[in-house]
Amino acid sequence: MVIASDLEAARQVENTILDEVERYGYSDASAFSIRLAIEEGLNNAIKHGNGYDPNKTVQVAFAVTPQQVVISITDEGPGFDPARVPDPTCDENLEKPCGRGIMLMRAYMDEIHYNPCGNQVRMVKKNS
Amino acid sequence: MSQPTPHLKVANDGQVTVVELTPKKILDEMSIMQIGQQLYALAAGSASPRMALDFTNVAHMSSSALGVLITLHKRVREKGGRMVLCNIQPAIYEIFAITRLNEIFSIQANRQEAILALQ
Secondary structure, three states, X not given: OEEEOOHHHHHHHHHHHHHHHHHOOOOHHHHHHHHHHHHXXXXXXXXXXXXXXXXXXXXXXXXXXXXXXXXXXXXXXXXXXXXXXXXXXXXXXXXXXXXXXXXXXXXXXXXXXXXXXXXXXEEEEEOO | OOEEOOOEEEEEEOOEEEEEEOOOEEOOHHHHHHHHHHHHHHHHOOOOOEEEEEOOOOOEEOHHHHHHHHHHHHHHXXXXXXXXXXXXXXXXXXXXXXXXXXXXXXXXXOHHHHHHHHX
16 A cells, blocks of 8 residues: 555555454454554654655555554655664653654554664554 | 633633643644644743643544643743643553653643642
């Protein structure tokens, strides 16, 4: 699925995936986690990756099965090194207004991996 | 006297401004930006703001919304004011705990306790 760098398009993808999640009977807690992670991942792709450039797109691939949800989000940005993102829970960063998206994705999903270039994130949530 | 805005329901209780966040989901950037502007305006409109933010309706929120709360908290403190959050659903509280923002923000169980804490 390819979408424009547009938050409304992102919302539609999010709802499509969440409909599938609901159909397979995932718990409310899992659905909450998946929604949050998609939201953060798509926001990062559209805002930081593509810089809201209307000429750039975001690729979203997903597979929902009874066992797990796998979501991959790829933007057209230059990528980044997730290891260099400061830990928002360190005392010195606690009151910074941004930089918590990746941390929340890690906290709420079972797996999260970036490709070497850093413009693609792949997230997995197991059905528990 | 209650004053509705698109995303906030604002009422005064003595010197405390009680702000109920009306959306169930505080996720999309445009809404978050609008909520931020409305909250910042409320803080700016008081010499020493005392704000109780009621999260009763909020079932989903993103990291961008946390950013707005952090900025608001900073602005309120800069004016010598105080801000308290209340009625936070357990799933939302977990976001505050994971990010350690429960250590930064004053959080009370309900609106009455929030108002009491601000008096």
